[in-house]
Amino acid sequence: MNMGQRAVEQLYKRLDTTTALLKSDLEVSYLDALIETSENILAGGQIHVDAGLPHPEVRQRLTEQYQQIDLVDLDPETIRQAFQLAILRGEQTDALQANHQMTPDTIGMLMAYLIDELAGLKDQDQVLDLTIGTGNLLYTVLNRLKQTQHLTLTGFGVDNDDTMLALADVSARLQQATVTLYHQDAIDDLVVPQVDLSVSDLPVGYYPVDQRAEKFDTHAQSGHSFAHHLLIEQSMCYTKPAGFGFFLVPSLIFQSEEAKSLTKWMTSATYMQGLLNLPRDLFQDQRAQKAILILQNKGGQAKQAPKVLLGEFPSLRNQEQLRHFMAEISAWQQKNIV
Structure with missing residues (x-):
């Protein structure tokens, strides 16, 4: 695996892990959770909290993951590829038409x-x-x-x-x-x-x-x-x-x-x-x-x-x-x- 592939894989794993955490805790679809985690990443790791959700322990685990993501060091194509892998996971999980x-x-x-x-x-x-x-x-x-x-x-x-x-x-x-x-x-x-x-x-x-x-x-x-x-x-x-x-x-x-x-x-x-x-x-x-x-x-x-x-x-x-x-x-x- 070359460096570019490794960067894609690492970002995808962060996206998938944080999406799965939000999907479970918020009881939403994978793709809706992927949107939510992306918004958190874009907010510099600040987690959107509504009516106490996600729970504090989940917020802690999310923060640990977000601290490992630095988009500044990644080119747009690496980000696109990682994001599309997460969408593919969502298509399978949510059974899209x-x-x-x-x-x-x-x-x-x-x-x-x-x-x-x-x-x-x-x-x-x-x-x-x-x-x-x-x-x-x-x-x-x-x-x-x-x-x-x-x-x-x-x-x-x-x-x-x-x-x-x-x-x-x-x-x-x-x-x-x-x-x-x-x-x-x-x-x-x-x-x-x-x-x-x-x-x-x-x-x-x-x-x-x-x-x-x-x-x-x-x-x-x-x-x-x-x-x-x-x-x-x-x-x-x-x-x-x-x-x-x-x-x-x-x-x-x-x-x-x-x-x-x-x-x-x-x-x-x-x-x-x-x-x-x-x-x-x-x-x-x-x-x-x-x-x-x-x-x-x-x-x-x-x-x-x-x-x-x-x-x-x-x-x-x-x-x-x-x-x-x-x-x-x-x-x-x-x-x-x-």
């Missing part, structure tokens, strides 16, 4: 790699995630661009689940990321600014409010519309001309009857620059395989790539094939993206 589960780190890293290679971001650019959840995907992207290109980016996130948003909030503050969060339905009218990049791990399913969906070109002709179709359109509406959108979607997204309106809108409003399937061995069922859809808004210097980036990531266990595939992506970018 599928659409509330965090974007796996493997997928987040591949998404961040593609954005780094293709999006052409500049310092102080703004990034939007309309389905931010716990924030893991957005923060993976922000941290990678900080590490590889020394870019300081501003993040914006939207979610209608207050627990997920609270987790995203404390995670951002622990990492000292510049992020603004909004608690609302992402399909509604938003107050977020026009951004340079949109990124999202899209929930798959039907959107229940037909009247709101009808304002979108991607809405279904009858019955409920696909939420992921609407969210793609909404994301690109809040993205600047020539700005990119990177979306985690089902690999079979264009093979449903409802895909006709999505394809028609995409052709009129954006350039589809790529669709890359994620490694097949990441998914137990081939029908559940996901892909990364790469769109670019029309306008500015943007133009349709003469050759759309299509393919499938090789298994991450095959490092030689993976390096070759990434070299092909880099070569494609130099030939096809302005």
Whole structure:
């Protein structure tokens, strides 16, 4: 185990230990206890006490743990990784539904790699995630661009689940990321600014409010519309001309009857620059395989790539094939993206 991994493991153990103490003493869910312990850490180890809880003996044990945590010595990516391990523990403990589960780190890293290679971001650019959840995907992207290109980016996130948003909030503050969060339905009218990049791990399913969906070109002709179709359109509406959108979607997204309106809108409003399937061995069922859809808004210097980036990531266990595939992506970018 290298020093970076050891730092992640040590911080995770502190988070998990203090969360478990609060979960038991306050009789709350693991994720609610994780939010509580994070707030205590952010307060410099000052423990929030309400109606005598947590009990004095628990407070003493918490204080001993908090004294071992020094965020100043840790980089944001170490903090993010430790926090996402705690969230994973919470997902298992609290038995979250599928659409509330965090974007796996493997997928987040591949998404961040593609954005780094293709999006052409500049310092102080703004990034939007309309389905931010716990924030893991957005923060993976922000941290990678900080590490590889020394870019300081501003993040914006939207979610209608207050627990997920609270987790995203404390995670951002622990990492000292510049992020603004909004608690609302992402399909509604938003107050977020026009951004340079949109990124999202899209929930798959039907959107229940037909009247709101009808304002979108991607809405279904009858019955409920696909939420992921609407969210793609909404994301690109809040993205600047020539700005990119990177979306985690089902690999079979264009093979449903409802895909006709999505394809028609995409052709009129954006350039589809790529669709890359994620490694097949990441998914137990081939029908559940996901892909990364790469769109670019029309306008500015943007133009349709003469050759759309299509393919499938090789298994991450095959490092030689993976390096070759990434070299092909880099070569494609130099030939096809302005």
